[in-house]
Amino acid sequence: MRVTDESDNNPADFDLAVVGSGGGAFAAAIRATSLGKRVLMVERSAIGGACVNTGCVPSKALLTAADARHVALNTAHFPGISTAAEGVDMAELIAGKQALVEGIRTDKYVDLAAHYGWDLRQGNAAFAGTQEDPVLDITAADGSKNSVRAGHYLVATGSAPWVPPIPGLPEVDFLTSTTAMELEEIPESLIILGGGYVAVEQAQLFARLGSNVTVLARSRLLSREEPEASRALAGVFADEGITVVHRAAVSTIGTDAATGKVVLTATTPGGGEQKFRAVHILVAAGRRPVTEGLNLAAVGVETGDLGQILVQDTLASSNPRIWAAGDVTGHPEFVYVAAAHGSQMVENAFNNAARKVDYRHLPRVAFTSPAVAATGMTDKEANQTGIRCECRVLPLEYVPRALVNRDTRGFIKIVADAGTRRIVGITAVAKEAGDLAAAAVYILEAGMTVEQVANLWSPYLTMAEGIRIAAQAYTTDVSRLSCCAA
Structure with a gap:
């Protein structure tokens, strides 16, 4: 069955054409097909996008492996327990990671597309036509081309690691969060540029696998979060032998001819220049939306200074038939944000739901x-x-x-309105702190006060109990509470 674009009465091949195949793309395609819409998805690279192929899944798989090794090497705080860990076979570790990635890609992406029955094509997509009548040109790997017309289009092309314009950087063999996941040998030494989420995860990953890691951060670690979190994480890193240099501005990068190591010159807080050397440098200075080559201007889609597609809070672009979801919008770079975008876009495009993005209670981990x-x-x-x-x-x-865990590094912080005592923010540095962030979403969505949380049921000997105790701290000296009868 062919559908018609009511705006110009041109016959459309699809109700929805999606460029990209990550979380946002799949959420949109699943929702649209469930509404009976005919969907096309175009992907130029590996199905599944960055999260499953080069981001969330591989990095967390390796972080979990590194944590297991770290625990095996550090059991002195558990009396009567003795373990050991040998060297790391990085090639085998990477092979195991890749097998996991391929399994998830098949089960949760390729097979799902086949189950729902939308049209999945490999190739490069670019817009053509006019603002009033946009079409999508698709170029396959063999060079063949075809054009399709859809009632609506979704751009969900994600983001890619950004490389800052530092003199000398293009001339060295630097790593990114993508290529670091493919190393088959553990670097003897590693310098990481950046202090954000990707940087701190990669720093601890490689340090726990055996690398001598130095982090050069322009500000502080996780600078957008509470300063207490930065200090706590810096303390953890110091305990694990990771060197952190705050407020470091890298001026030049080169290679030591004698040793072959990368040499960075940076201005540090003292005001002087300092040189840092390592076998590898990993650039984790942020990501940028992937919009190059899409020919967005030809169909009236406006982009920002970083290449992001500028969208309304409904996720519609400046062209009402073209929408965007996920990292390509410049919005928070989490896969669950992209997935929410994809579903919301379909509801707005086909059900006139007028749903708007609301990040007030967005969890970050x-x-x-x-x-x-x-x-x-x-x-x-x-x-x-x-x-x-x-x-x-x-x-x-x-x-x-x-x-009980014998690890008290960290804290739980509650931010409340002094007048109403309504909780507006919760931050935690703790084992499984992500689960605390999920609980915090429900607390904030419900508009709960510290008094309400302080009097809620909470299972004993869970980390989530800490939120209740933190709420009790508003009226009670918690150092005087019995641990079992708080």
Whole structure:
């Protein structure tokens, strides 16, 4: 069955044409097919997008492996337990990671596309036609081309690692978060440029596998989160032998002819220049939307300074028939954001739902160990919006689960409106802190106050109990509470 674009009465081949095949693309395609719409998906590379192929899945798989080795090497705090860990066979570790990636890609992407029955094509896509009548030109690997017309289009092409314009960087063999996942030997030494989520995860990953790691951060670690989180993570890194240099501005990069090592010159907080040397450099300075080659201007789609597609809070672009989802919008770079975008876009395009993006209670997690997680506003953000805040920071030494784990590195922080005591933000540095962030979503969505949370049921000897204890800290000296009868 052919569908018709009501705006110009031209026959359309599909109701929805999706460029990309990641989380946002699949969420949109699944929802659209469930509505009976005819869907085309075009992917120029591996099916599944960055998350399954080069991002979330491979990095977390390797982080879990590195954590297992770290635990085996550090069991002195558990009396009576003795373990050991030998060297790492990096090639075998990477092969295992790749097998996991391929299995998930097949089960959760390729087979799902076949199950739902949309048209999946490999090739490069670019827009053509006019703003009023956009079409999609698809070029296959063999050079063959064809054009399709759809009632609506979704661009979900994601983002890619950004390489800053540092003199000398293009001349060295640097790594990115993508290529680092393919190394078959553990670097003896590694310098990481950046202090964000990807940088801190990669730093701990390689340090725990045996690399001598130095992190050069332009500001502080996880600079958008609470300063307590940065300090706690820096302390963890120091304990694990990871060198962190804050407020480091790299000026030049080159290669030492005698040793073959990469040499970086950076201005450090003292005001002087310092040189850093390592076998490898990993650039984790952020990501940029992938829009090059899509010919968006030809069909009236506006983009921003970083190449992102500018969208309304409904996810419609400046062309009402062309939508965008996920990293390509420049919005928060989490796969669950992309998936939410994909579903929302379909509801807005085909059901006139007029749904809007709302990030007020968006959870954020850095999968270090202990993890760093947050939901809602930081103390600073709340104050900037005019909220007079009252905060409590609960060290993990007051959380029974952390005591049993014999790891009290970290804290739980609650940010509340001083007038209403309504909780507006929760941050945690703790084992499985991501689960605390999920609980925080429900607390913030419900508009709960610290008094309500302080009096909720909470299972004993769980890390989530720490949220309740942190809420109790508003009215109680928690150091005087019995651990079993708080």
